[in-house]
Amino acid sequence: YPSPMTPMTPITPATPASESSGIVPQLQNIVSTVNLGCKLDLKTIALRARNAEYNPKRFAAVIMRIREPRTTALIFSSGKMVCTGAKSEEQSRLAARKYARVVQKLGFPAKFLDFKIQNMVGSCDVKFPIRLEGLVLTHQQFSSYEPELFPGLIYRMIKPRIVLLIFVSGKVVLTGAKVRAEIYEAFENIYPILKG
Amino acid sequence: MTGRVCRGCGGTDIELDAARGDAVCTGCGSVLEDNIIVSEVQFVENSGGGSSAVGQFVSLDGAGKTPTLGGGFHVNLGKESRAQTLQNGRRQIHHLGNQLQLNQHCLDTAFNFFKMAVSKHLTRGRKMAHVIAACLYLVCRTEGTPHMLLDLSDLLQVNVYVLGKTFLLLARELCINAPAIDPCLYIPRFAHLLEFGEKNHEVSMTALRLLQRMKRDWMHTGRRPSGLCGAALLVAARMHDFRRTVKEVISVVKVCESTLRKRLTEFEDTPTSQLTVDEFMKIDLEEECDPPSYTAGQRKLRLKQLEQVLSKKLEEVEGEISTYQDAIENELESSRPKAKGALANLTRDGSVEDTTSSVFGEDDAEDEELEAAASHLNKDFYQEILGSGLSSSSEGAGDPDGDTRPPALESLLGPLPTAASLGISDSIRECISSQSQDPTDACGDGELDLSGIDDLEIDRYILNEAEARVKAELWMRENAEYLREQREKEARIAKEKELGIYKEHKPKKSCKRREPIQASTAGEAIEKMLEQKKISSKINYSVLRDLNSKGGGGLQEEDAQPEGRTATRKLSRRKTPARRHRADPVTGVGKRLRPMVSAQPAKKAAAGEPLPLSPSTLGAEPARPTAVLVESGPVSYHPEDDPDEDDPDEDDGEPCVSALQMMGSGDYGCDGEEDDGY
Numbered sequence: 001y002p003s004p005m006t007p008m009t010p011i012t013p014a015t016p017a018s019e020s021s022g023i024v025p026q027l028q029n030i031v032s033t034v035n036l037g038c039k040l041d042l043k044t045i046a047l048r049a050r051n052a053e054y055n056p057k058r059f060a061a062v063i064m065r066i067r068e069p070r071t072t073a074l075i076f077s078s079g080k081m082v083c084t085g086a087k088s089e090e091q092s093r094l095a096a097r098k099y100a101r102v103v104q105k106l107g108f109p110a111k112f113l114d115f116k117i118q119n120m121v122g123s124c125d126v127k128f129p130i131r132l133e134g135l136v137l138t139h140q141q142f143s144s145y146e147p148e149l150f151p152g153l154i155y156r157m158i159k160p161r162i163v164l165l166i167f168v169s170g171k172v173v174l175t176g177a178k179v180r181a182e183i184y185e186a187f188e189n190i191y192p193i194l195k196g
Numbered sequence: 197m198t199g200r201v202c203r204g205c206g207g208t209d210i211e212l213d214a215a216r217g218d219a220v221c222t223g224c225g226s227v228l229e230d231n232i233i234v235s236e237v238q239f240v241e242n243s244g245g246g247s248s249a250v251g252q253f254v255s256l257d258g259a260g261k262t263p264t265l266g267g268g269f270h271v272n273l274g275k276e277s278r279a280q281t282l283q284n285g286r287r288q289i290h291h292l293g294n295q296l297q298l299n300q301h302c303l304d305t306a307f308n309f310f311k312m313a314v315s316k317h318l319t320r321g322r323k324m325a326h327v328i329a330a331c332l333y334l335v336c337r338t339e340g341t342p343h344m345l346l347d348l349s350d351l352l353q354v355n356v357y358v359l360g361k362t363f364l365l366l367a368r369e370l371c372i373n374a375p376a377i378d379p380c381l382y383i384p385r386f387a388h389l390l391e392f393g394e395k396n397h398e399v400s401m402t403a404l405r406l407l408q409r410m411k412r413d414w415m416h417t418g419r420r421p422s423g424l425c426g427a428a429l430l431v432a433a434r435m436h437d438f439r440r441t442v443k444e445v446i447s448v449v450k451v452c453e454s455t456l457r458k459r460l461t462e463f464e465d466t467p468t469s470q471l472t473v474d475e476f477m478k479i480d481l482e483e484e485c486d487p488p489s490y491t492a493g494q495r496k497l498r499l500k501q502l503e504q505v506l507s508k509k510l511e512e513v514e515g516e517i518s519t520y521q522d523a524i525e526n527e528l529e530s531s532r533p534k535a536k537g538a539l540a541n542l543t544r545d546g547s548v549e550d551t552t553s554s555v556f557g558e559d560d561a562e563d564e565e566l567e568a569a570a571s572h573l574n575k576d577f578y579q580e581i582l583g584s585g586l587s588s589s590s591e592g593a594g595d596p597d598g599d600t601r602p603p604a605l606e607s608l609l610g611p612l613p614t615a616a617s618l619g620i621s622d623s624i625r626e627c628i629s630s631q632s633q634d635p636t637d638a639c640g641d642g643e644l645d646l647s648g649i650d651d652l653e654i655d656r657y658i659l660n661e662a663e664a665r666v667k668a669e670l671w672m673r674e675n676a677e678y679l680r681e682q683r684e685k686e687a688r689i690a691k692e693k694e695l696g697i698y699k700e701h702k703p704k705k706s707c708k709r710r711e712p713i714q715a716s717t718a719g720e721a722i723e724k725m726l727e728q729k730k731i732s733s734k735i736n737y738s739v740l741r742d743l744n745s746k747g748g749g750g751l752q753e754e755d756a757q758p759e760g761r762t763a764t765r766k767l768s769r770r771k772t773p774a775r776r777h778r779a780d781p782v783t784g785v786g787k788r789l790r791p792m793v794s795a796q797p798a799k800k801a802a803a804g805e806p807l808p809l810s811p812s813t814l815g816a817e818p819a820r821p822t823a824v825l826v827e828s829g830p831v832s833y834h835p836e837d838d839p840d841e842d843d844p845d846e847d848d849g850e851p852c853v854s855a856l857q858m859m860g861s862g863d864y865g866c867d868g869e870e871d872d873g874y
Contacts, residue, residue, distance in 0.1 A: 037642055047668045050659050054671070057678045066657065100644050101654050113642035129490040132417050133376050140373040147377060148345050149360040151418035168417040169489035 021191040025122035037111035071095040162186040337374035379421035403432035414487035427459035
């Protein structure tokens with residue numbers, strides 16, 4: 001049986017003895033959508049809400065902001081709404097409900113249908129510098145590194161389907177997840193690759 | 197000459213007459229071959245008396261049917277779209293490539309990339325110039341030429357990031373992994389532009405050495421290679437006593453001055469910069485530095501930690517100061533005459549508790565310290581009591597720490613067997629997702645759940661009457677133009693509606709894939725096809741409709757068979773234009789009747805296409821044997837032949853013979869063929 005000295009390859013699934021990174025990515029942004037279920041008059045909303053801006057020539061939606069949780073929402077005349085800027089799923093849901101409540105108070109029969117989280121962004125620091133050129137050589141089917149265009153390496157992981165931006169300073173940004181677990185899983189997948 | 201033997205007399209003396217194009221046996225005079233294809237050059241006499249060769253210029257690729265003897269103005273006339281695109285692309289590639297001084301091999305490779313891109317529909321919705329530039333840059337990268345994306349951007353006057361986006365997409369779609377840019381590639385080019393004269397080679401070598409040193413010191417990861425080259429060349433120039441200023445270098449290298457200075461500063465921070473010129477050429481330091489962004493990040497982290505420690509120490513010092521203050525005041529109080537018996541007791545108790553709370557404050561988090569500090573400063577009787585009360589209660593809460601707990605838990609759970617390792621992650625996820633659906637359903641079909649929402653807070657987001665009026669005024673003024681335009685548009689639409697010529701401009705919907713035509717009979721198929729599309733202006737549609745009634749078996753099969761083919765094969769939108777012409781009733785097919793006649797039995801036997809009407813074809817055969825035989829043979833195409841035969845047939849269809857002629861008087865055609873010497 002394997003003695004404690006045998007090296008564990010990163011390919012084996014997580015067992016208690018394998019090295020986990022011990023670093024947890026922090027969620028930075030959550031984008032979610034919800035259907036308020038009724039047609040809205042954007043002009044009314046914009047003119048009677050304190051925190052709303054509406055510039056129909058530029059964009060066909062009302063941009064509303066609330067302070068707690070600090071989020072921004074795009075409210076469309078069809079009744080659909082996009083909520084961005086929250087740092088957790090619960091906060092995103094709470095913020096979306098607050099916006100719906102504001103719309104309700106302004107006189108529209110707003111409901112709260114099909115709340116769905118569309119995108120989650122997380123970031124973390126592995127605390128050691130990363131050789132991007134080496135990574136693009138060994139994982140060239142997933143990586144795209146163009147220093148002329150962007151200083152980071154864009155790694156498109158297939159399973160789970162997440163895009164990671166990897167920088168030479170050791171910072172990693174993960175995006176494209178629909179659930180929190182995908183971000184964690186993606187980071188656990190990439191950590192042994194980065195360590196080399 | 198070819199050593200053939202005459203069939204008649206067995207003689208081998210065959211004479212080939214190129215002018216007449218026949219081969220004759222000189223023994224018996226029998227003609228062995230007629231209409232030989234010759235490849236001789238013929239000359240005609242010009243009006244001026246000179247002679248010129250007879251012939252056409254045919255382009256290397258694409259159908260070069262239009263004669264462009266040195267003209268080229270009508271190059272794109274009458275060709276099909278794909279060929280036009282490719283030819284256009286080729287022209288642009290050559291034009292741009294020559295400006296970049298790329299050799300022919302590179303240009304050909306770029307054209308190949310372009311052809312691949314067109315076949316994958318990557319040119320749709322993108323400016324041709326961008327795609328061309330991306331193809332050229334891809335070639336530059338794979339070949340390793342010292343061309344930057346910036347050069348292309350300069351030539352096209354397009355934002356480099358836009359080109360970059362197209363380039364990345366192209367590389368991804370074509371699955372071509374271009375190797376990472378090596379800044380060393382650019383050194384010769386920039387060195388040449390900086391005009392070092394005879395010492396060019398030496399300076400280049402020094403610059404290369406510097407670059408390698410920078411690479412080992414992790415300076416080049418994530419940076420524009422041109423910036424690094426500039427810095428390396430500048431230092432190398434100085435080392436060889438060339439006085440190149442920063443301005444000269446940046447004009448060649450195309451980076452900003454601040455970028456160059458930053459690179460120089462970073463290089464200064466490395467230990468290699470301390471070596472002298474000679475030492476540098478000989479010695480290679482062992483240690484490698486961390487990338488500058490990493491060290492900057494670490495420094496920031498350390499600074500933040502230091503700040504935190506400092507602020508804690510500050511609080512401690514404040515706490516100490518306040519204890520001294522208390523001690524002093526106690527002394528003062530004790531030295532003062534003791535008045536207010538009961539109250540004095542209370543104050544003394546309060547001050548004792550203050551010291552204890554200050555002690556707690558030093559041990560606990562900053563919040564408690566702040567409370568203690570505030571209570572000291574206030575010196576209010578009630579405040580002190582409140583402060584002590586709060587400090588005791590806030591010990592147990594630790595609410596600010598609560599937020600940071602979940603991540604710690606996650607890190608604890610990490611090493612434990614996860615659901616994935618146990619292989620039940622999927623089932624767990626299913627359970628969880630079904631559970632999460634329930635709360636929303638339990639919400640009462642989408643009713644807004646108001647729990648956790650403070651109504652007062654929401655009310656603060658809504659303006660009152662006066663504010664709303666002011667905002668309305670401002671908004672109206674801001675958007676007056678837009679509102680006016682909207683009103684005019686409405687008026688215009690209303691007027692047009694009245695006049696009955698209202699044309700609603702719906703936003704363009706992308707064309708859906710056309711459903712293959714499902715029809716039970718040939719006639720139905722034809723009708724459906726006609727409904728769907730107008731095929732060509734050269735078809736007499738009324739005649740086509742009459743065909744059903746008139747044509748009978750064979751004619752219907754003709755039309756049905758193209759339909760059958762279209763039904764069995766998935767039509768992509770791309771193909772339908774070609775298909776259209778293929779399905780065009782018979783102008784092309786008719787032309788092929790004649791050459792196909794001789795080969796028809798073979799073709800019929802080889803027809804592998806499962807046409808639904810083949811049994812009826814056979815059934816109808818006895819009725820009109822010759823007509824059916826002739827017509828069904830060539831129509832049963834092999835799938836592979838079709839794409840090739842599309843174009844020539846389309847072209848052949850131009851000198852139009854109407855459907856009526858080919859179909860209705862099909863007898864004539866058949867008879868004519870039969871007459872043709874068979």
